[in-house]
Amino acid sequence: MLHIDIWADFGCPACYLAKPRIDQAIATSGHADAITVTYRSFELFPDAGAEPFDSFEHVLHKFGGDQAQAASLEEHMAALARAQGQPYAIHHPVASSFDAHRMLHLAAEHGVASEFMGAVQRDLLGEGVNAYAATYLAGAAPKAGVPAARATALLAGDEYADAVRADEKLARELGITAVPFTVLDGRLAIPGAATVGAYADAITQALTTGDSQ
Amino acid sequence: MNPPKLTILAADTDAACDPETGVCAVPQTPIPSPGAALVTGEAPPGIEETSNA
Numbered sequence: 001m002l003h004i005d006i007w008a009d010f011g012c013p014a015c016y017l018a019k020p021r022i023d024q025a026i027a028t029s030g031h032a033d034a035i036t037v038t039y040r041s042f043e044l045f046p047d048a049g050a051e052p053f054d055s056f057e058h059v060l061h062k063f064g065g066d067q068a069q070a071a072s073l074e075e076h077m078a079a080l081a082r083a084q085g086q087p088y089a090i091h092h093p094v095a096s097s098f099d100a101h102r103m104l105h106l107a108a109e110h111g112v113a114s115e116f117m118g119a120v121q122r123d124l125l126g127e128g129v130n131a132y133a134a135t136y137l138a139g140a141a142p143k144a145g146v147p148a149a150r151a152t153a154l155l156a157g158d159e160y161a162d163a164v165r166a167d168e169k170l171a172r173e174l175g176i177t178a179v180p181f182t183v184l185d186g187r188l189a190i191p192g193a194a195t196v197g198a199y200a201d202a203i204t205q206a207l208t209t210g211d212s213q
Numbered sequence: 214m215n216p217p218k219l220t221i222l223a224a225d226t227d228a229a230c231d232p233e234t235g236v237c238a239v240p241q242t243p244i245p246s247p248g249a250a251l252v253t254g255e256a257p258p259g260i261e262e263t264s265n266a
Contacts, residue, residue: 009230012230012237013228013230013237014228014229014230014237015230017227017228043232044230044232044235045232045235046232058235058236059235059236062234062235062236063236073236073237073238077228077237080227080228174217174219175219177231177232177233178229178230178231178232178233179229179230180229180230183219186217187217187218187219187220188219188220188222189219189220189221189222190221190222190224190226191221191226191229192224192226192227192228192229193226193227193228193229194224194225194226195224195225195226195227197225198222198224198225198226199224201222201224202222202224205222
Protein backbone atom coordinates (compact mmCIF):
# COMPACT_ATOMS: atom_id res chain seq x y z
CA MET A 1 0.00 0.00 0.00
CA LEU A 2 1.11 3.55 -0.70
CA HIS A 3 -0.43 6.63 0.82
CA ILE A 4 -0.10 10.05 -0.77
CA ASP A 5 -0.83 13.30 1.06
CA ILE A 6 -1.42 16.40 -1.05
CA TRP A 7 -1.52 19.83 0.55
CA ALA A 8 -3.50 22.12 -1.76
CA ASP A 9 -5.91 25.00 -1.92
CA PHE A 10 -8.92 25.39 -4.19
CA GLY A 11 -7.84 28.76 -5.56
CA CYS A 12 -4.29 27.60 -6.27
CA PRO A 13 -3.66 27.44 -10.02
CA ALA A 14 -0.59 25.27 -9.54
CA CYS A 15 -2.69 22.79 -7.56
CA TYR A 16 -5.24 22.85 -10.38
CA LEU A 17 -2.46 21.95 -12.83
CA ALA A 18 -1.09 19.24 -10.57
CA LYS A 19 -4.30 17.35 -9.84
CA PRO A 20 -4.86 15.67 -13.24
CA ARG A 21 -1.16 14.90 -13.47
CA ILE A 22 -1.18 13.11 -10.12
CA ASP A 23 -4.43 11.36 -11.03
CA GLN A 24 -2.90 10.19 -14.31
CA ALA A 25 0.32 9.03 -12.66
CA ILE A 26 -1.69 6.97 -10.17
CA ALA A 27 -4.04 5.58 -12.82
CA THR A 28 -1.19 4.44 -15.05
CA SER A 29 1.07 3.17 -12.26
CA GLY A 30 -0.33 -0.33 -12.37
CA HIS A 31 -0.87 -0.03 -8.62
CA ALA A 32 -3.89 2.27 -8.47
CA ASP A 33 -5.77 -0.13 -6.23
CA ALA A 34 -2.93 -0.01 -3.73
CA ILE A 35 -2.65 3.78 -3.59
CA THR A 36 -4.72 6.03 -1.33
CA VAL A 37 -4.77 9.83 -1.42
CA THR A 38 -5.59 12.38 1.25
CA TYR A 39 -6.14 16.00 0.30
CA ARG A 40 -4.89 18.20 3.13
CA SER A 41 -5.93 21.76 3.77
CA PHE A 42 -3.73 24.76 3.05
CA GLU A 43 -5.12 28.30 2.78
CA LEU A 44 -3.17 30.48 0.37
CA PHE A 45 -5.02 33.51 1.70
CA PRO A 46 -5.65 32.75 5.38
CA ASP A 47 -6.50 36.38 6.11
CA ALA A 48 -9.03 36.71 3.28
CA GLY A 49 -12.63 37.42 4.20
CA ALA A 50 -15.88 36.15 2.75
CA GLU A 51 -16.16 38.99 0.23
CA PRO A 52 -14.22 37.97 -2.90
CA PHE A 53 -11.66 40.11 -4.68
CA ASP A 54 -10.35 39.69 -8.21
CA SER A 55 -7.32 37.44 -8.58
CA PHE A 56 -5.81 39.41 -11.45
CA GLU A 57 -6.07 42.67 -9.54
CA HIS A 58 -4.23 40.95 -6.70
CA VAL A 59 -1.44 39.72 -9.00
CA LEU A 60 -1.25 43.17 -10.57
CA HIS A 61 -0.82 44.71 -7.13
CA LYS A 62 1.93 42.21 -6.29
CA PHE A 63 3.77 43.23 -9.46
CA GLY A 64 3.55 46.87 -8.52
CA GLY A 65 0.94 47.67 -11.15
CA ASP A 66 3.00 46.28 -14.03
CA GLN A 67 0.15 45.20 -16.30
CA ALA A 68 2.38 43.45 -18.83
CA GLN A 69 4.22 41.40 -16.21
CA ALA A 70 1.02 40.39 -14.42
CA ALA A 71 -0.68 39.50 -17.69
CA SER A 72 2.36 37.50 -18.81
CA LEU A 73 2.33 35.44 -15.64
CA GLU A 74 -1.38 34.75 -15.83
CA GLU A 75 -1.33 34.02 -19.56
CA HIS A 76 1.45 31.52 -18.98
CA MET A 77 -0.60 29.84 -16.25
CA ALA A 78 -3.60 29.77 -18.58
CA ALA A 79 -1.49 28.24 -21.36
CA LEU A 80 -0.26 25.50 -19.05
CA ALA A 81 -3.85 24.70 -18.07
CA ARG A 82 -5.23 24.76 -21.59
CA ALA A 83 -2.37 22.57 -22.81
CA GLN A 84 -3.69 19.81 -20.61
CA GLY A 85 -7.35 20.40 -21.47
CA GLN A 86 -8.33 22.59 -18.53
CA PRO A 87 -10.10 25.94 -18.90
CA TYR A 88 -8.54 28.83 -16.99
CA ALA A 89 -10.17 32.10 -15.98
CA ILE A 90 -7.49 34.76 -15.57
CA HIS A 91 -10.01 36.73 -13.54
CA HIS A 92 -11.31 34.49 -10.80
CA PRO A 93 -12.51 35.36 -7.32
CA VAL A 94 -10.36 35.03 -4.21
CA ALA A 95 -11.86 34.79 -0.73
CA SER A 96 -11.53 32.71 2.42
CA SER A 97 -11.38 29.02 1.54
CA PHE A 98 -11.83 27.86 5.14
CA ASP A 99 -15.41 26.64 4.69
CA ALA A 100 -14.50 24.94 1.42
CA HIS A 101 -11.74 23.10 3.26
CA ARG A 102 -14.16 22.06 5.99
CA MET A 103 -16.37 20.69 3.23
CA LEU A 104 -13.35 18.90 1.74
CA HIS A 105 -12.94 16.99 4.99
CA LEU A 106 -16.62 16.06 4.93
CA ALA A 107 -16.19 14.93 1.32
CA ALA A 108 -13.28 12.76 2.44
CA GLU A 109 -15.52 11.19 5.09
CA HIS A 110 -17.75 10.10 2.20
CA GLY A 111 -14.85 9.03 -0.04
CA VAL A 112 -15.30 11.81 -2.59
CA ALA A 113 -12.59 14.34 -1.66
CA SER A 114 -10.88 14.04 -5.04
CA GLU A 115 -14.15 14.56 -6.89
CA PHE A 116 -15.02 17.57 -4.73
CA MET A 117 -11.56 19.13 -5.07
CA GLY A 118 -11.60 18.67 -8.83
CA ALA A 119 -15.07 20.10 -9.29
CA VAL A 120 -14.45 23.16 -7.14
CA GLN A 121 -11.10 23.88 -8.81
CA ARG A 122 -12.71 23.63 -12.24
CA ASP A 123 -15.59 25.94 -11.36
CA LEU A 124 -13.41 28.45 -9.53
CA LEU A 125 -10.27 28.55 -11.67
CA GLY A 126 -11.71 27.33 -14.93
CA GLU A 127 -14.95 29.30 -14.96
CA GLY A 128 -14.42 32.08 -12.42
CA VAL A 129 -17.36 30.99 -10.25
CA ASN A 130 -17.39 32.19 -6.64
CA ALA A 131 -16.84 28.73 -5.22
CA TYR A 132 -16.23 30.11 -1.73
CA ALA A 133 -19.87 31.07 -1.21
CA ALA A 134 -22.00 28.91 1.06
CA THR A 135 -24.69 28.69 -1.60
CA TYR A 136 -22.15 27.27 -4.04
CA LEU A 137 -20.68 24.81 -1.53
CA ALA A 138 -24.15 23.62 -0.52
CA GLY A 139 -24.77 22.64 -4.13
CA ALA A 140 -21.31 21.44 -5.14
CA ALA A 141 -20.84 19.00 -2.28
CA PRO A 142 -23.94 16.91 -3.07
CA LYS A 143 -22.95 16.85 -6.75
CA ALA A 144 -19.64 15.29 -5.67
CA GLY A 145 -21.42 12.72 -3.53
CA VAL A 146 -21.80 14.32 -0.10
CA PRO A 147 -25.31 13.94 1.38
CA ALA A 148 -27.04 17.32 0.99
CA ALA A 149 -28.25 17.39 4.58
CA ARG A 150 -24.72 16.84 5.88
CA ALA A 151 -23.36 19.60 3.65
CA THR A 152 -26.02 22.03 4.85
CA ALA A 153 -25.37 21.13 8.48
CA LEU A 154 -21.63 21.64 8.07
CA LEU A 155 -22.13 25.12 6.67
CA ALA A 156 -24.35 26.03 9.62
CA GLY A 157 -21.72 25.06 12.18
CA ASP A 158 -17.98 24.63 12.61
CA GLU A 159 -17.62 20.95 11.82
CA TYR A 160 -14.12 19.97 10.68
CA ALA A 161 -12.66 23.37 11.59
CA ASP A 162 -10.19 21.59 13.85
CA ALA A 163 -9.24 19.20 11.05
CA VAL A 164 -8.47 22.10 8.71
CA ARG A 165 -6.31 23.75 11.37
CA ALA A 166 -4.58 20.43 12.10
CA ASP A 167 -3.62 20.04 8.44
CA GLU A 168 -2.23 23.56 8.39
CA LYS A 169 -0.33 22.99 11.64
CA LEU A 170 1.23 19.85 10.18
CA ALA A 171 2.17 21.79 7.06
CA ARG A 172 4.00 24.36 9.17
CA GLU A 173 5.77 21.61 11.11
CA LEU A 174 6.90 20.02 7.84
CA GLY A 175 8.17 23.35 6.52
CA ILE A 176 5.58 23.53 3.75
CA THR A 177 5.30 27.11 2.54
CA ALA A 178 3.91 26.67 -0.98
CA VAL A 179 1.39 24.39 -2.65
CA PRO A 180 0.79 21.94 -4.09
CA PHE A 181 3.02 19.88 -1.85
CA THR A 182 2.86 16.13 -2.32
CA VAL A 183 4.18 13.63 0.22
CA LEU A 184 4.46 9.96 -0.66
CA ASP A 185 4.62 7.35 2.07
CA GLY A 186 5.24 10.11 4.61
CA ARG A 187 8.85 10.50 3.49
CA LEU A 188 9.23 11.51 -0.17
CA ALA A 189 8.10 15.00 -1.12
CA ILE A 190 7.49 16.94 -4.31
CA PRO A 191 6.96 20.68 -3.91
CA GLY A 192 5.10 22.43 -6.72
CA ALA A 193 3.26 21.07 -9.75
CA ALA A 194 5.43 18.35 -11.24
CA THR A 195 5.08 16.53 -14.52
CA VAL A 196 3.13 13.28 -14.86
CA GLY A 197 6.46 11.51 -15.34
CA ALA A 198 7.89 12.97 -12.16
CA TYR A 199 4.88 11.88 -10.14
CA ALA A 200 5.05 8.45 -11.75
CA ASP A 201 8.76 8.14 -10.90
CA ALA A 202 8.06 9.20 -7.33
CA ILE A 203 5.30 6.58 -7.02
CA THR A 204 7.68 3.91 -8.31
CA GLN A 205 10.37 5.06 -5.91
CA ALA A 206 7.96 5.05 -2.98
CA LEU A 207 6.68 1.58 -3.88
CA THR A 208 10.13 0.07 -4.31
CA THR A 209 11.86 1.57 -1.30
CA GLY A 210 10.94 1.90 2.34
CA ASP A 211 8.02 0.28 4.13
CA SER A 212 5.55 0.40 1.23
CA GLN A 213 7.57 -1.95 -1.01
CA MET B 214 5.32 13.68 18.18
CA ASN B 215 7.96 15.08 15.87
CA PRO B 216 6.96 15.45 12.20
CA PRO B 217 8.68 13.02 9.85
CA LYS B 218 11.82 14.11 8.00
CA LEU B 219 11.01 14.52 4.33
CA THR B 220 13.26 13.88 1.39
CA ILE B 221 12.60 16.40 -1.37
CA LEU B 222 12.67 14.76 -4.79
CA ALA B 223 14.26 16.87 -7.51
CA ALA B 224 11.27 16.69 -9.84
CA ASP B 225 10.47 18.80 -12.89
CA THR B 226 7.95 21.38 -11.73
CA ASP B 227 6.38 24.26 -13.61
CA ALA B 228 4.37 26.11 -10.99
CA ALA B 229 3.75 26.58 -7.29
CA CYS B 230 1.53 28.92 -5.30
CA ASP B 231 3.16 30.68 -2.40
CA PRO B 232 1.19 32.68 0.17
CA GLU B 233 4.37 34.59 1.02
CA THR B 234 4.44 36.17 -2.43
CA GLY B 235 0.71 35.98 -2.98
CA VAL B 236 1.14 34.80 -6.54
CA CYS B 237 1.50 31.52 -8.36
CA ALA B 238 4.94 31.54 -9.85
CA VAL B 239 6.52 29.69 -12.71
CA PRO B 240 10.26 29.16 -13.18
CA GLN B 241 12.09 32.09 -14.73
CA THR B 242 9.34 34.47 -13.67
CA PRO B 243 10.68 37.29 -11.51
CA ILE B 244 8.75 37.56 -8.26
CA PRO B 245 8.81 40.75 -6.20
CA SER B 246 9.46 38.96 -2.94
CA PRO B 247 12.28 36.83 -1.50
CA GLY B 248 9.65 34.38 -0.30
CA ALA B 249 9.36 32.98 -3.80
CA ALA B 250 12.54 30.92 -3.52
CA LEU B 251 10.65 27.69 -2.90
CA VAL B 252 8.94 27.77 -6.28
CA THR B 253 12.17 26.63 -7.88
CA GLY B 254 12.19 23.55 -5.68
CA GLU B 255 14.60 24.83 -3.07
CA ALA B 256 14.35 22.74 0.06
CA PRO B 257 13.10 24.45 3.22
CA PRO B 258 15.45 24.46 6.21
CA GLY B 259 15.76 21.05 7.80
CA ILE B 260 14.60 19.17 4.75
CA GLU B 261 17.03 17.04 2.84
CA GLU B 262 17.15 17.46 -0.93
CA THR B 263 18.02 14.60 -3.22
CA SER B 264 17.54 13.49 -6.77
CA ASN B 265 15.22 10.73 -7.89
CA ALA B 266 16.79 10.58 -11.32
